[in-house]
Amino acid sequence: MKSKIFLTALLSVSLMACAQETPKVKHKKANTAVKSDVKKIKFANAVDPICHMPTEPDMKDTAVYKNKTYGFCSSLCKDEFKKNPEKYAQK
16 A cells, blocks of 8 residues: 555656656847848739749749749749749749
8 A cells, every 4th residue: 555655656746847847948039130131122923923822022032034033932932933934924
């Protein structure tokens, strides 16, 4: 009987000790100076020609075709555009 009580007490203490641990994660502080350095660009397309997501002025994935800048939601869409830009470029 004593061993059951001792085992139960030991198990309870160990479970409570594990439950009280919190992960120690340090988040990086947002660097507002970097965000202000992003240039806003007027794109030739209002939506990504590959996946049809709306473009935003601060998109980083861009391609220039016939002196027009096209914006893309990802590098995958940009790479697909570059394979055959004539197919996707606006007339």
